Amino acid sequence: MVQPAPRPESAGAKVIPIKETSLYEAQRKIYARSVSGTFANWRWAMVWITQAIFYGLCWLPWNGRQAVLFDLVERKFYIFGLVFWPQDVFYLAVLLIISALALFLFTAVAGRLFCGYACPQTVYTEIFMWVEKLFEGDRAARMKLDAAPLTGNKLARKGAKHAVWIVIGLWTGFTFVGYFTPIKTLAGSVLSWQLGPWETFWICFYGFATWGNAGFMREQVCKYMCPYARFQGVMFDPDTLIVTYDAERGEPRGARAKKADHKAAGKGDCVDCGICVQVCPTGIDIRNGLQYECIGCSACIDACDQVMDKMAYPRGLIRYSTEHALAERWGRGQILAHILRPRTLVYGAILSAIVAAAAAGLALRQPLKVDVIRDRTTLAREVEGGLVENVYRLQIMNLAEAPRRFALAVTGLPGVRIASEQIVEVAPAATQAVAVRVRVEPDAGKRGSNPIHFEVRAINHDEVFVREKASFLLP
Amino acid sequence: MQKLIWILWPSFVMAGIAEAVFFTLVDPQELYLFGEPVHMTPLATYSIGFFAFWALCAASSAFSCFLQRSAGAPRV
Incomplete structure (x- = not known):
């Protein structure tokens, strides 16, 4: 990636020097100035949307249970109408692949959109700030308060801030645990002071992490702990939309009177007010070019636009643009046209294909699974009438959220039949193990292992049907 | 402090992954500890499992950090 070389500071600049520091070593505390504007509104909209989902979804009922519940005790994940069992781990893997590909696509199109608008670290930092x-x-x-000696007023302000932070943290921890333990039961336990030790621990642990991450560590998480921050650069190309300072227009920067003709004085549009640096949550100076610390939050765009308005200069000295667009002076239309390029098309095509395949897989998924296990104690035995019997254990998993009766049948050998119960009733979203005795004439197949198939069909739901392979041993 | 973060943070992430993979494949109710079935609640098993994974991964990270000091370099 081409970066404009860092420029020596102009005389009289109030730019705070960028200091590369290590985690928890002497660190210049960042006092990000609050900002308003288009992108701030977008960020707040994303805070509301993501948090309405996170805090709210766990309270939503569905089919008489929690709509989204990762029930660890029962080992079942409920997501609206779907019930996932440990056997469905494939879908979890697919979900991870889809998330990763979506991240690649968004990053290629417009840089760190996720970081700037949707990452929990950004969202909670926004709330805490x-x-x-x-x-x-x-x-x-x-800054003044932090520098002042400790007084009653300072203590009260800091105390109140931490109290609210802790409440938000604990509520976040409670909500998080509520996705793993039914939240209404959990709320009941909290209210009656009967919370289990592990639930208490995890609520406090997650609450503490929220408090620490959003209250104290903030940008350091992005700079030093987040792996994505380090490798996102490889997904960028010269057509990726990034928060950019238009150096050609802005330089040479410098203070000036509002009415002065700065162009006549040989100055660029940057008034060097330093507000873009003050609003930056990671404390960088966007005018030094794209830096890995930049989380793409666009706070500097809003801040600079306000200054440009005050100066009656056109907006967009700092704006979303691409490396190519800056170099070739492209307009908005050309930038947008370059969103469609081989990289994004390939990411998009792979992403759509996987999403379509996963959706089809889910739609066609049988709400029934059957595992066949041979009884290991008796391989084959002779029973009355000279027949040979093999015993199997069938695990019938009813994925539907209604009780179902299943008819068992067996095929694969002439005259093969089931000598035990052939109708099995299984509770909603439950597993039923049944011992199945299969009999056949001794001369029905060859000696040794013969392939057979168990056929399990839901009664009154003919489309719910599973065929599982097994082997029948003849002595 | 930086070393501590280097050790504890990546191991935390890896422990999360290990926990998810392990307990997807293994039902905590079917675990045996020293030949005895585990009698703890599933939540306790999951939690203790997570911390065991974290400790192991942290040990690995600490080992890597230790080896990063070259033999001839002055002790930090």
Whole structure:
């Protein structure tokens, strides 16, 4: 990736120097200034959407149970009308592949969209910073408060901030655990002080992590802990939309009077107010070019646009643009036209194919699974009438959320039949193990192993049918 | 502190993956500990399993960190 070379600071600049520091070593605390504007609105919209889903979905009922529940105790994952069993781990793998591909596609099109708008780290930091601003004021007030000696007022403000942070953290932890233990039961246990030790632990653990990540570590998580931040660069190309400073238009930067003709004075459009740096949650200066710390939140775009409005300059000195567009001075239409390019088309095609295949697989999924296990204690035995009998254990898994009766049959050898119960009733979303005795004439097949098939069909639901292979031993 | 994060953070992520893979394949109710069936609640088994994975992965990370110090380099 081509980066404009860092420019020496202009005289009188109030730019805060960028200092590369290691995690938890001497670290310049970042006091991000709050910002408003189009992209801030988008970020807040995403906070509301993601959190409405996270905090709300666990309370949604479905079929008389929680709509989305990863029931660890029963080892069943419920997602609306679908019930996933450990045998369905394939779908989990597919989901991970789809997520990864979607991330690749979004990154190729418009950089770190996920980081800037939807990553929990960004979202909770946004919420926590809003609380912080509520009690401690904006950037300047916070810096002043932190520098001031400890007074009753300071203690009250900090205490109130942490109290709210902790409440949000605990509620987040409670919600998280509520996806694994039915949340209404969990809420009942909390209210009656009868929460189990592990549930208590995980609520506190997740709450503590939220408090620490969103309250303290913030941008350091993105800079030092997130693997995506390190490798996202390989998914970028010169046509990827990124938050960019238009150096050609902005430079040479410098302060000026509002009414001065800066072009006559040989200055660019950047007034060097430093607000783009002040609003940056990772504390970088976007004017130094694309940096791996940039999470693509666009706070600097909003901030700069406001300054441009005040100066009566056109907006977009910092804007979403691409490397090619800057170099070739492309307009919006050309940038958009370049979204469709081999890389995005390939990502898009693979993604669509996998999504379609997964959807088809889910739609055609039989709400019935059968495992056949041979009884190992008796291989083959002779029973009355000179018949040979093999015993099997059938695990019949009814994936439907209604009780079902299944008819068992066996095929594969002349005259083969089931000598035990042939109708099995299975409770909703449950497993029923049945011992099945299969008999055949001794001369019906060759000596040794003969292939047979168990056929399990739901009574009154003929389409629910599974055929499982097994082997019949003849002495 | 940085070393501690290097050891604990990647191992936390890996422990999460190991936990998911292991308990997808193995039902905690079917586990045996020292020849005895595990009598703990599933939630306890999952939790203890997670911390066991975390500890093991952390040991691996710590080992890597230790080996990164070249033999001749001054001790940090």
